Amino acid sequence: MTQLAFSIPEFLAHFKVGRTTAYQEIGSGRLQTYKCGRRRYISAHAAAEWQRKLEAETSGATLDEAIRNPISA
Numbered sequence: 001m002t003q004l005a006f007s008i009p010e011f012l013a014h015f016k017v018g019r020t021t022a023y024q025e026i027g028s029g030r031l032q033t034y035k036c037g038r039r040r041y042i043s044a045h046a047a048a049e050w051q052r053k054l055e056a057e058t059s060g061a062t063l064d065e066a067i068r069n070p071i072s073a
Contacts, residue, residue: 005041025050
């Protein structure tokens with residue numbers, strides 16, 4: 001079964017980023033989250049979009065190009 005959402009600790013482990021970096025990305029609005037009760041989650045879609053944005057920024061491609069040509073998993 002495909003994972004549909006990540007808790008913050010799961011996201012950190014999966015994407016190998018630190019807690020501070022993740023919360024900076026959330027605070028800047030680049031990484032979208034949602035809450036269910038007291039827990040905060042990141043949807044798999046939001047995580048993939050965040051990753052595409054980072055890849056586009058570091059490759060020099062525009063965000064529109066990254067969206068039109070998504071990376072296959």
